[in-house]
Amino acid sequence: xxxxxxxxxxxxxxxxxxxxQGLPVTQIVFSPPAQPIPAARLQxxxxxxxxxxxxxxxxxRSIQQMFSTGRYxxxxxxxxxxxxxVRVTFITAESWFIGPVRVVNVKAPPTAxxxxxxxxxxxxxxxxxxxxxxxxxxxxxxxxxxxxxHASIDAxxxxxxDTQQIDIAFQVEPGPRARFGEIRLTGKPDITPDQVRRICxxxxxxxxxxxxxxxxxDRLGRFYQSADHLGATVRLAERKLTSAADRxxxxxxxxPGPRVExxxxxxxxxxxxxxxxxxxxxxxxVDRDLLAEGARNLRDFFQTRGYFxxxxxxxxxxxxxxxxxxxxxxxxxxxxRFVKLGITGNHYFDLATIRERMxxxxxxxxxxxxxxxxxxxxxxxxxxxxxYRSNGFLAAKIDSQVLxxxxxxxxxxxxxxxxxxxxxxxxxxxTITGNRAVSTAVLLARATSLDGQPFSDASVASDRExxxxxxxxxxxxxxxxxxxSAPGPQPNRVDLEYTIHEGERQxxxxxxxxxxxxxxxxxxxxxxxVYPGEPLSQGAxxxxxxxxxxxxxxxxxxxxxxxxxxxEQSRNVLFDLExxxxxxxxxxxxxxxxxxxxxxxxxxxxxxxxGFSPRVSLEVNRLNMxxxxxxLSLQSRFSNxxxxxxxxxxxxxWHGKERLTLTDSLLVDNxxxxxxxSATRLEGAVQLQHKISKASSLFYRFTYRRVTVGxxxxxxxxxxxxxxxxxxxxxxxxxxxxxxxxxxxxxxxLYNSVDLGTASYYTGSVTxxxxxxxxxxxxxxxGRKLVLARTTQFGALVPYGxxxxxxxxxxxxxxxxxxxxxxxxxxxxxxxxxxxxRAFPINxxxxxxxxxxxxxxxxxxxxxxxxxxxxxxGANIGGVLFHxxxxxxxxxxxxxxxxxxxxxxxxxxxxxxxxxxxxxxTPIGPVRFDLAYDFNPPRFQGFNxxxxxxxxxxxxxxxxxxxxxxxxxxxxxxxxxxxxx
Numbered sequence: 018x019x020x021x022x023x024x025x026x027x028x029x030x031x032x033x034x035x036x037x038q039g040l041p042v043t044q045i046v047f048s049p050p051a052q053p054i055p056a057a058r059l060q061x062x063x064x065x066x067x068x069x070x071x072x073x074x075x076x077x078r079s080i081q082q083m084f085s086t087g088r089y090x091x092x093x094x095x096x097x098x099x100x101x102x103v104r105v106t107f108i109t110a111e112s113w114f115i116g117p118v119r120v121v122n123v124k125a126p127p128t129a130x131x132x133x134x135x136x137x138x139x140x141x142x143x144x145x146x147x148x149x150x151x152x153x154x155x156x157x158x159x160x161x162x163x164x165x166x167h168a169s170i171d172a173x174x175x176x177x178x179d180t181q182q183i184d185i186a187f188q189v190e191p192g193p194r195a196r197f198g199e200i201r202l203t204g205k206p207d208i209t210p211d212q213v214r215r216i217c218x219x220x221x222x223x224x225x226x227x228x229x230x231x232x233x234x235d236r237l238g239r240f241y242q243s244a245d246h247l248g249a250t251v252r253l254a255e256r257k258l259t260s261a262a263d264r265x266x267x268x269x270x271x272x273p274g275p276r277v278e279x280x281x282x283x284x285x286x287x288x289x290x291x292x293x294x295x296x297x298x299x300x301x302x303v304d305r306d307l308l309a310e311g312a313r314n315l316r317d318f319f320q321t322r323g324y325f326x327x328x329x330x331x332x333x334x335x336x337x338x339x340x341x342x343x344x345x346x347x348x349x350x351x352x353x354r355f356v357k358l359g360i361t362g363n364h365y366f367d368l369a370t371i372r373e374r375m376x377x378x379x380x381x382x383x384x385x386x387x388x389x390x391x392x393x394x395x396x397x398x399x400x401x402x403x404x405y406r407s408n409g410f411l412a413a414k415i416d417s418q419v420l421x422x423x424x425x426x427x428x429x430x431x432x433x434x435x436x437x438x439x440x441x442x443x444x445x446x447x448t449i450t451g452n453r454a455v456s457t458a459v460l461l462a463r464a465t466s467l468d469g470q471p472f473s474d475a476s477v478a479s480d481r482e483x484x485x486x487x488x489x490x491x492x493x494x495x496x497x498x499x500x501x502s503a504p505g506p507q508p509n510r511v512d513l514e515y516t517i518h519e520g521e522r523q524x525x526x527x528x529x530x531x532x533x534x535x536x537x538x539x540x541x542x543x544x545x546x547v548y549p550g551e552p553l554s555q556g557a558x559x560x561x562x563x564x565x566x567x568x569x570x571x572x573x574x575x576x577x578x579x580x581x582x583x584x585e586q587s588r589n590v591l592f593d594l595e596x597x598x599x600x601x602x603x604x605x606x607x608x609x610x611x612x613x614x615x616x617x618x619x620x621x622x623x624x625x626x627x628g629f630s631p632r633v634s635l636e637v638n639r640l641n642m643x644x645x646x647x648x649l650s651l652q653s654r655f656s657n658x659x660x661x662x663x664x665x666x667x668x669x670x671w672h673g674k675e676r677l678t679l680t681d682s683l684l685v686d687n688x689x690x691x692x693x694x695s696a697t698r699l700e701g702a703v704q705l706q707h708k709i710s711k712a713s714s715l716f717y718r719f720t721y722r723r724v725t726v727g728x729x730x731x732x733x734x735x736x737x738x739x740x741x742x743x744x745x746x747x748x749x750x751x752x753x754x755x756x757x758x759x760x761x762x763x764x765x766x767l768y769n770s771v772d773l774g775t776a777s778y779y780t781g782s783v784t785x786x787x788x789x790x791x792x793x794x795x796x797x798x799x800g801r802k803l804v805l806a807r808t809t810q811f812g813a814l815v816p817y818g819x820x821x822x823x824x825x826x827x828x829x830x831x832x833x834x835x836x837x838x839x840x841x842x843x844x845x846x847x848x849x850x851x852x853x854x855r856a857f858p859i860n861x862x863x864x865x866x867x868x869x870x871x872x873x874x875x876x877x878x879x880x881x882x883x884x885x886x887x888x889x890x891g892a893n894i895g896g897v898l899f900h901x902x903x904x905x906x907x908x909x910x911x912x913x914x915x916x917x918x919x920x921x922x923x924x925x926x927x928x929x930x931x932x933x934x935x936x937x938x939t940p941i942g943p944v945r946f947d948l949a950y951d952f953n954p955p956r957f958q959g960f961n962x963x964x965x966x967x968x969x970x971x972x973x974x975x976x977x978x979x980x981x982x983x984x985x986x987x988x989x990x991x992x993x994x995x996x997x998x
Contacts, residue, residue, distance in 0.1 A: 039070045043102030053088040053111050053181055055526075058586060062086070063107075071096060071103045079107070087143065087583020088112055088181070113144040114579050116182035117531050117593045120156070122189045126226045127163055130573065132187070135159050141577035141591050144183045149174070156187060164225035164265065166258045167192035180529050180589065182579070194224045198264030203254060206271040213269065216240050225265045238301075241273060247301055248274035275341045277303055283347035284319065294318055295345075303341060308333060312345060313392075319349055320390030325419075325430055326350030353421075354380050355387025356429045362436035366404065373801055374400045377432060383802070383888045394419070394432060405438060409471025412439035442472045444513050445505030451517035455491065460484055460517075472502070472511045480515070488519065492552030495520030523553040526587035529579075532594035536570055537644040543673050544568065547590050553578070558590060565594070568669065569648065570641040572597040596641065603636040632656040646670065659688040671705070678706040684722075696843045697725045716751040718774075721781055724843040743841040746781035749774025749788070757796060761942040762996055764804050768794040778818065785818035786840055790878075794998055804886040808998040810853075812846050812878035813909050845874030846905050851991035852998070854880055854901045855949040856930030858989060863905025864924045870959035870983060877906040879927075882998060889935065897934035899997070901949070904928050921956050921982060928953055930989070936996070947991040954985035 042065055052059055062082040064075040080092050091110035096103050117140070120132040127135075136152035153172050160168040168191045175184040197219040200210040214220070217233030234251055241249035255268035279291055292298045295311035312329045319327035327349045334342040358379050360371055375397040380387040398415040405413035414437045423431040444466050449457050461467065463483040466476045481498045488496035499516045528547050530538070544564040546557045558576050565574045573595035578588050632654065639649040647668045654661045665682040684700040700722035707715040724743045750773055757766035772790040776782040794808035816838040849857025856862075863875040880903035889896040904927060906912045911925040918926055932949035959981045 037096050037098065037103050038072060041102040042067050042069055042071050042105055043099050044104040046104065046106050048106055048108045052109065054083075054086060054585075055587065059083075065105055071105065076105070083107070083109075085584045087580045087585065111178075111181055112580070113176065113183045114181055115140060115142050115144050115148075116177070116180070116184040116591075118185045118187075120187045120189060122191070124165075124191050124194070126228055127159055132156055132159060132189075136185075136187075138185060139577065140575050140593050141579040141581060141589075143580070143582075149185065152185075153187070156189070159227075160189070160191065162227045162230075164194040164196075165191040166195055166263075166265075180527075180579075182529070182591075184531075193263055194226075195258060195263050195265045197221055197223055197225055198259055198262065198266040201266065201268045202271055203268060204250070204270040204272045206269075207273050208271075213237065213271075219267070221264070230267075237269075237271075242298065242301065245276045245278060246273045247277045247297055247303055249301070250274065275336050275339050277341045277343060279343045279345070281315070281345040281347055284349055286315075290318075297343075303333070303343070305333075308343060315345060315347065317390050317392050319347065321388050321393075323352045323354060323386035324349040325353045325355070325389055325391075351428060353386070353389075353428045353430045355389035355432070356380055356423055356426075357431035359431060359433040360436065361433070362438065365408065365410070365438060365441070369800065371401055371404070374404060381802075383890060389430060389432065398434065401434070401436065405436070407473045407475035409441040409443060409473055410438050411442050411473070413437065414439070440509045442509045442511055444468055444470050444472045445507065445510035446512050448512070448514045449517065450514065452519065454493070454519055454522060455488070460487070460515075463487055464515075466513055472513065477513070484515070484517070486556075488517075490552070490554040490556040492523045492554060493519050493521075494523060494553070494555075521586065523585070524587045525549050525551050525553050525590055526585075527589045528592070529589055530592045530594065532592075533596065535596060535599070535641055535644045536568075536594070536646065539673070540568070540644070540646050540670070541565065541592075541594070543670055543675070545592065553588055553590070561592070564675075565592070568646040570597055570646050571595060599640045601636075601638045601640065603634075603638075605634040605636075606632065642666070659686070661686045661688070676708040678708075680704045680706070698843070699723045712756045713752070713754045716749075716753070718747075718749045718751070719780070720747045720749070721745070722747075724841070726842055743843060744781065744783045745776045745844060747774045747776045747788070748780050762936075762938070763796045763806070765796050765798050767796070768792070768808075768998075784816070784840060784844065786814050786816045786844070789813045789815075802888050804884075806884045806886060806996075806998065808880070808882050810878060810880040810903075814840055814844070814846065814876040815909070816840055816876075840876060842874060845876065846878040847872065847874045848878055848880065848903075848905045851945075851947065851993040854882075854903050854928065854930065855899070855932060855947055855989060855991055855997070856901055856928045856951040856954065857985060861985065862903075862928070864907050865955075865957045867922055867958060868960050870957045875905040875907050875924075877909040877912055879903045879906070879912060884997065886936070893938040895936040895938070895943070897936060897945075897947070898931075899934060899947070899949075900929070900931050902927050902929045916953055918953065918955055921958050924955055924957075926953075928955065934997075942995045944994055945992070945996065947997070949989045949991070951985060951987050951989065954987055956982060956984040959983045 045063065045065060045067055047059075054062070062079065064078040064082070065071070066075075069075075076094050076096075080094065083089055083092055088111060089109050090112045093108040095106045095108060097106070098104075115138050118133050118136055118138045120129045120136075123129045123132060135155050137155070138148060138152050149172055153170055156170055157168065160170075168189060170190075171188040173186045173188060175186070176182075177184070197214075198221065200213050200219065202208075202210055202213065208216075216237050218236070219229070219233050223229065230253070234253060237251050238249065241251065250270065250272040252270045253267065254270045257266045257268075258264070259266055277297070279288075279295060279297075281291065294314040295308075296314070297303050297307045297311065300307055308331045312331050316327050316329040319329070327347065329345055329347045331343060331345045334344075355377070356379055358372075358375075358377055360368060363371060376388065376393045377397050378384055378388040394417055398417050402413055402415050416435045416437070418433045418435070420431040420433065423429040445468065447461070447464065447467055449460050452460060464480040466472060466480050470476070477500055481500070485496055485498055495518075497518045497520070499518075501514050501516075503512045503514075504510070505512050525547055527549055528545060530541055530545070533541060544567075545561040546564075547554070547561055558578075562574050562576050565571055571594050573593075575591075575593040575595075577591045577593070579591055580588060633656070634652070634654045636653075637651045641647070642649050645668070647666065650663075650665045650667070652661075652663045652665070662685045663682060664684075665680060668679040671677040671679040680703070682700075682702045682704075684698065684702070686696075686698040686700070688696055688698075700720060702718060702720040704716055704718040707717070709715060722745055724745070726743075752769075752771045754767070754769040757763035757768055770790075770792045772788070774788045775786075776788070777785050790810070790812040792808065792810045794806070797805045799805055820838050847860040847863070848854060849862035850859035854862055861872055863872055865872050880901070882899060882901045882903075884897050884899040886895060886897050888894075904924065906925045913926050915926050916929070918924075929952045930949040931952070932947055934945055934947035936943040936945045961979045961981050
């Protein structure tokens with residue numbers, strides 16, 4: 018408890034008549050000399066002045082003002098004779114504040130974080146022994162609730178005089194955790210203790226934890242709810258430890274109460290739907306208010322199903338033989354369709370703006386009879402009225418009319434809303450007063466109720482929120498704003514005045530960071546946007562906290578202001594960090610389905626066959642490498658189609674630049690995503706990401722790889738130039754712009770990307786070429802339900818430089834040297850499938866081997882897809898109509914937009930497909946199924962035989978009986994996760 022005392026003697030010990038009051042103060046000193054308040058600020062608080070006469074009132078005021086800062090727990094003043102005057106000594110004891118709080122040696126549950134929260138020791142608040150004792154008692158209680166009846170807690174404190182903080186560490190020795198013991202029942206139980214044990218899952222072999230106890234009580238409560246005992250009481254009356262056996266006995270009070278039977282007449286409704294709409298099941302009680310609410314809910318439900326005249330009442334019978342019967346009586350009336358919603362009188366807002374705020378909806382494919390009820394009509398009218406009032410139409414009124422048998426069709430209903438906008442009230446003049454530290458221009462920039470703008474309470478409230486938020490960020494934590502309005506000089510005009518009370522401004526004294534053991538201080542300082550001497554901004558503190566979390570190396574980032582209730586102008590800002598575990602392990606599994614499977618050693622089905630492959634993935638991460646928030650990762654994937662391992666090193670905030678991220682990676686990959694061949698790839702890459710803005714990023718990348726082609730389904734003697742090992746050093750740059758509202762399921766916005774690269778002799782490439790890939794996607798909402806989405810992709814590979822030398826061995830053992838500009842198979846474009854042109858199976862678009870018919874990729878790519886997305890049923894099922902056109906082309910010069918294929922070797926034309934898809938919304942994105950119809954699928958020649966037959970024939974003429982003409986299937990199906998683009 019802080020103490021204030023005054024030791025101001027009326028007379029000195031040497032001379033009783035020598036009165037000290039009134040004598041001049043010759044010296045003011047402090048004991049100890051180092052004070053927690055800056056000297057300049059301390060001089061402002063001291064009312065005693067050197068040279069001025071000493072008086073008790075100035076001393077008393079000095080003590081009060083110093084104590085009000087919260088920095089002192091005890092202040093005493095001593096005055097003594099010094100020559101012809103008085104020396105005044107302020108003897109102080111500093112306050113202490115709560116620093117980092119840790120609980121160690123915990124066996125979850127509870128977790129260390131839960132125990133820290135239970136202590137209620139708030140970072141930066143004043144410390145006291147009473148708080149520490151209360152926290153220790155609370156920890157004991159929480160541990161006991163989790164079965165640790167023999168736990169001991171040792172609270173260790175570590176005081177830091179330089180920050181006035183006390184770090185607190187609770188050393189826990191939990192001891193053994195008790196198990197569930199006997200169960201005794203009181204009240205009016207209708208089940209046995211053994212039944213309770215089975216329902217609650219409180220086996221005698223199971224340890225006692227608070228979550229297990231609570232889940233058991235919840236299960237018991239649901240047991241009675243499912244038996245229609247809605248008012249059942251289940252209470253844990255007592256728990257007691259049996260020390261000898263280290264078991265906890267539980268005493269439960271159970272009062273089942275009467276059983277409630279709920280039925281409905283006049284309509285068919287399942288018990289599941291009754292439980293959904295009648296709130297007595299959720300509240301666990303039966304009273305007239307809940308039953309009346311249930312009747313309204315049922316009425317609204319029937320009205321939304323087309324029974325617009327439905328009425329629902331209820332009757333509750335007295336309890337008999339332990340049963341309460343509740344019957345709802347429904348009078349549905351005739352079945353209707355809501356066919357028209359008419360809105361007139363709107364001039365200021367268009368229909369789209371009004372309709373997006375309404376729940377009423379005429380019949381559609383999604384809602385067969387529309388959505389209508391009197392309650393929805395009233396709610397929508399109120400929403401439209403509020404829209405107008407918030408935009409200055411203070412006298413706006415909405416009249417509604419419901420027309421039965423609309424246009425003579427029995428059962429059809431129309432609703433007409435007539436809007437009487439009335440005059441719009443505008444702000445004639447906005448005046449801001451009371452602002453001394455902030456200019457009027459700065460505040461006006463944050464206001465919307467400006468001269469000539471609509472006036473409303475909502476806009477004034479928005480201005481108040483914005484202006485005060487600015488003041489709070491500038492250190493004025495006690496700022497307030499009052500407003501008043503008066504009639505303006507003209508009709509429907511208002512003079513508006515904002516009066517601001519700024520209060521005292523607070524600044525940052527020090528920024529104190531604790532808890533980081535491995536992370537370097539420089540890395541942390543780069544994320545903290547709070548600096549000594551600047552205004553104390555809560556927004557800056559929160560932003561700094563978010564950036565520290567974004568580093569990915571801290572599991573807890575707690576912030577606080579030291580001495581929050583003290584009257585200080587400068588305050589210490591605290592960051593208490595807890596580093597996350599540095600090693601993480603993730604294991605996953607899945608499956609791939611697509612037209613890519615089949616026997617890879619066979620020349621059958623060059624267009625692909627439906628296949629299934631299980632997939633297993635493993636990821637190991639080492640966080641916070643070298644204390645710089647960098648991450649070393651090992652990612653692997655194994656399936657029938659792909660075996661991949663990637664080691665990457667990610668350095669965010671590269672060279673202290675928040676917008677730069679450097680990534681180094683090494684990759685080993687053996688994949689069979691194209692049935693023509695398999696590829697083994699060894700690759701190293703260095704990438705620098707420059708985040709220009711929230712939506713835009715630049716990537717600078719150098720990639721060096723060696724790719725070996727294997728498992729060819731084309732004769733390497735016939736096409737030797739495509740199957741050679743390839744070394745590529747690719748220097749590239751990419752630009753990405755993403756302004757979609759939702760990258761997983763966009764409804765509006767755009768996505769653009771540009772990728773440009775070059776592989777040259779100077780970068781270590783054997784093959785030299787330039788690579789360009791462009792994508793432009795846009796998303797346009799049409800009304801409230803439809804979305805028109807489109808995407809266009811264009812790619813080009815252009816070889817340049819001197820031809821590449823290739824050596825091939827003939828069947829007779831001779832070596833043939835040739836020169837080519839051909840780009841090897843692994844570097845070519847392959848396309849087709851669920852995320853490109855759905856006219857093709859996966860990677861089956863473009864040129865094919867003239868002998869076997871397997872795809873060999875191309876040097877150019879074009880794709881244009883258009884989708885019309887619409888709701889199909891309910892809120893989670895949607896539909897898509899789409900048109901895909903495009904192909905992979907042998908080269909840019911050969912790209913044709915024609916519809917027809919000239920012959921079986923012509924693949925340089927546009928392939929078109931239309932189709933229908935279904936989307937099911939999930940938390941991780943829509944699950945989709947697409948069915949496509951290909952208008953002009955390509956025909957091609959295949960080989961009737963095995964790979965060995967083809968090798969035996971060699972480079973000679975293929976017999977006609979070995980040639981088969983095939984084509985891509987007219988119908989294609991695709992099943993995947995996420996939208997197509």
